[in-house]
Amino acid sequence: MKSRDQSEGPRRRLGAALFADIVNYADLMSRDEIGTHAAVIARLRLLGQIGEKHRGEVVQRLGDGIFMLFDSAVDCVCFAMQAQNAMQSENAGVPSERHIVFRIGIHCGEILFDDEGIGGDTINIAARIESLAPPGSIVLTSTVHEQVRNKVTAGFEYLGPRVLKNIAEPAELFLLREDSEPTAMTPALRVGRPDRVAAMRGQSVVILPFKFDGKPGSENWLAHGLTEDITTNLSRFHNLFVIARNSAFVYREKKISPLDAGHLFGVRYVIHGTVRRSGKRIRITIQLVDVIRDRTIWGEHYNRNLDDIFEIQDEITRIVVAAIAVQIEASERERLRSVPPSDLRAYGFVLQGQQHSFQYRREENLIARRLYDAALQADPLYARALAAKSRTLNLDWRYNWGEDTTGALDEALNLALSATLSDETDARGFGELGYAHLYRKEHDASISAYRRALLLNPNDADLMSDMADALAHSGQSEEAIALLEKAMQLNPFFPDQYLWHLGGAYYKLYRYDEAMQAIQSMQNPTEGRRVLAACYAQLGRLDDARFEAEKVLKAHPGFRVEHWANVLPDRLQSDVEHFVEGLQKAGLR
Incomplete structure (x- = not known):
C-alpha cells in the first residue's frame, strides 16, 4: 500500500517552462486601448499556433503574456526563436511606437502538478528571468543551455549569475542570439576549470566593476570606463597578475563580496568602489581588500572635478601598486602614462562607445563607430579613439556587416597606424595593427605589432589570444598554445x-x-x-x-x-x- 505522502503528494515531471511578456504594455494600452487589445489577442493566438507545431502546451494566457510548457528544452528554444522572428514580421510596416515586442524567459527541470494547478521552482525561475531579457530577446538558464547548445544553430552570450527574488541560489543566465559568430568573442561560463580555483598568487588582483550611484543605466559607462582604465593601467606592470576586464565584468549585475571574489578568481587583492556624478563634479569611493587577511588595507574618497579624472586614475594606480608592494622601476612607472585626450568630451565618447562595441552586434558596432567619430571630431589625434574605430572596421570586415567591406581592412590598418603614432605607449593601437596585418597576410608585421603590444600591456588576455592566432597562422602553433593557456x-x-x-x-x-x-x-x-x-x-x-x-x-x-x-x-x-x-x-x- 502507498503511504499517505506518496498517494497525495504532487506529481512531478521533467519539462521546459516558458514565459513571454509584452514590453511597455501599459504604455501601448494608454495610446490605443482598442487597437492594442486586438493586436495583442492576435499575437497571443499566433504564439499558440506556433507552439502547437513545436509540441508546446499553452497553460495560461495573461493580459499581456503567455505561459507555456514543453516536454523538450530543444522544442521550447526552437519555438522561442520562431516566435520572436514571427513577431518581427508582424511589426513590419507598423509605426515603431505601436510595435508589440516580447521578452521570453526559459528554464527546465522538475515541474509539480496537483489538482490545484502547476508550480515549483522551475516555473518560478522561468517567470523571474523573463523580465531580465532585453526587448525582443530570449534569456535562458544554464540548465537549458547545456541541453540545447549542440542542437540548435544559434549563439549564446553568457550574462553571468543573477539573484532572483525568493530563489535561494543565483541563476546562471544566457542570452540567445541567432548570430552565432560574434558570440565567440563574448565572456563564457567555464565550469570545472582548475584556473578558477587556483592557489592565490601573492601579487594578484581583480578590479570588480565599479557601481554607479545614480539612476539605473543613466551613466553606467562612466563607472565601467573607470574600472576598465584602472584594470588596463595595472595590467601594464609585469610583476602583477591582473584578472581580465571581461571576466570581472561578469559580476557587474551581482553583488559579490571581496572575499568571495578573491577565492573565485584565485587572487589575493580585490579592488571595488562606487562612482557618483553631480554636474561637473565626480565622487569616487574605492577600497583595496587583502583577501588572505580579510581586511581593507586602503580606502579613499575622491571629490574632484570631472576634468581631474586622469589624475585620479594615476593616483589610484600608484597607491594600489604601493599597497601590493610590487617593486616597479621608475622607467616602467613612467611608461604607464598614456597620452590623455586634449578634450575631455573625447574620453566620454570613447567610454560610451565601448559599451556598444562590446555587444558584438552589427547595429551596436555602428553606434560605437559614430561615438568614436564624435570623439575624433573633438580630438583628431586621440589614439584610443583611433584604435577603437579600427576595431569596428575589423568587425565589419570579419562578419561582413557593412554593405561594402572591401576597403574596411585597409582603413582599419591606417587607423591603427595613426593610433600608434599618436601614442606609442598604448597597447590598443599595436593590437589593432597586428590584427589588420594578419588578415592582409603580412605575418612578420603582424607578430611584431603584437609583441610590441604585449610589452606595453603584458596582462591583456585578449591580446594574447589574438597574437596566439597570428602565431598559429604563421607556423608557430606550439608557442600559440602556450600563450593561449x-x-x-x-x-x-x-x-x-x-x-x-x-x-x-x-x-x-x-x-x-x-x-x-x-x-x-x-x-x-x-x-x-x-x-x-x-x-x-x-x-x-x-x-x-x-x-x-x-x-x-x-x-x-x-x-x-x-x-x-x-x-x-x-x-x-x-x-x-x-x-x-x-x-x-x-x-x-
Whole structure:
C-alpha cells in the first residue's frame, strides 16, 4: 500500500517552462486601448499556433503574456526563436511606437502538478528571468543551455549569475542570439576549470566593476570606463597578475563580496568602489581588500572635478601598486602614462562607445563607430579613439556587416597606424595593427605589432589570444598554445574565441583529439564545427565528420571550401592544404 505522502503528494515531471511578456504594455494600452487589445489577442493566438507545431502546451494566457510548457528544452528554444522572428514580421510596416515586442524567459527541470494547478521552482525561475531579457530577446538558464547548445544553430552570450527574488541560489543566465559568430568573442561560463580555483598568487588582483550611484543605466559607462582604465593601467606592470576586464565584468549585475571574489578568481587583492556624478563634479569611493587577511588595507574618497579624472586614475594606480608592494622601476612607472585626450568630451565618447562595441552586434558596432567619430571630431589625434574605430572596421570586415567591406581592412590598418603614432605607449593601437596585418597576410608585421603590444600591456588576455592566432597562422602553433593557456588563466571567463584558436593550433600540429576536446568545450560550438569536421575526417570517423559538416552547412548554407581557403591567413601553404583536405574528406565542397 502507498503511504499517505506518496498517494497525495504532487506529481512531478521533467519539462521546459516558458514565459513571454509584452514590453511597455501599459504604455501601448494608454495610446490605443482598442487597437492594442486586438493586436495583442492576435499575437497571443499566433504564439499558440506556433507552439502547437513545436509540441508546446499553452497553460495560461495573461493580459499581456503567455505561459507555456514543453516536454523538450530543444522544442521550447526552437519555438522561442520562431516566435520572436514571427513577431518581427508582424511589426513590419507598423509605426515603431505601436510595435508589440516580447521578452521570453526559459528554464527546465522538475515541474509539480496537483489538482490545484502547476508550480515549483522551475516555473518560478522561468517567470523571474523573463523580465531580465532585453526587448525582443530570449534569456535562458544554464540548465537549458547545456541541453540545447549542440542542437540548435544559434549563439549564446553568457550574462553571468543573477539573484532572483525568493530563489535561494543565483541563476546562471544566457542570452540567445541567432548570430552565432560574434558570440565567440563574448565572456563564457567555464565550469570545472582548475584556473578558477587556483592557489592565490601573492601579487594578484581583480578590479570588480565599479557601481554607479545614480539612476539605473543613466551613466553606467562612466563607472565601467573607470574600472576598465584602472584594470588596463595595472595590467601594464609585469610583476602583477591582473584578472581580465571581461571576466570581472561578469559580476557587474551581482553583488559579490571581496572575499568571495578573491577565492573565485584565485587572487589575493580585490579592488571595488562606487562612482557618483553631480554636474561637473565626480565622487569616487574605492577600497583595496587583502583577501588572505580579510581586511581593507586602503580606502579613499575622491571629490574632484570631472576634468581631474586622469589624475585620479594615476593616483589610484600608484597607491594600489604601493599597497601590493610590487617593486616597479621608475622607467616602467613612467611608461604607464598614456597620452590623455586634449578634450575631455573625447574620453566620454570613447567610454560610451565601448559599451556598444562590446555587444558584438552589427547595429551596436555602428553606434560605437559614430561615438568614436564624435570623439575624433573633438580630438583628431586621440589614439584610443583611433584604435577603437579600427576595431569596428575589423568587425565589419570579419562578419561582413557593412554593405561594402572591401576597403574596411585597409582603413582599419591606417587607423591603427595613426593610433600608434599618436601614442606609442598604448597597447590598443599595436593590437589593432597586428590584427589588420594578419588578415592582409603580412605575418612578420603582424607578430611584431603584437609583441610590441604585449610589452606595453603584458596582462591583456585578449591580446594574447589574438597574437596566439597570428602565431598559429604563421607556423608557430606550439608557442600559440602556450600563450593561449596563459590567457585563459588571466581571463577565467574567457570567450569561445580562445578555444577556437586553440583548436585550430592543435589541428595544425595533427593533434586531432586535443583539437576536438577544445572545440567541444566551446559554449557555442557552431563556429568551431569546421575544425571538428576536419578532425573527425582525418581520424577516419567519416560518419561523425559528415554529421558535423551538415551542421556547418545548416549554419552557413553558402559555405564553400575554396572561399574559406582564400580567407585563411596562413603563411604555410601546407597548413591551408591540410585543412582543406580535412574539410573535403568530411564531404564539404
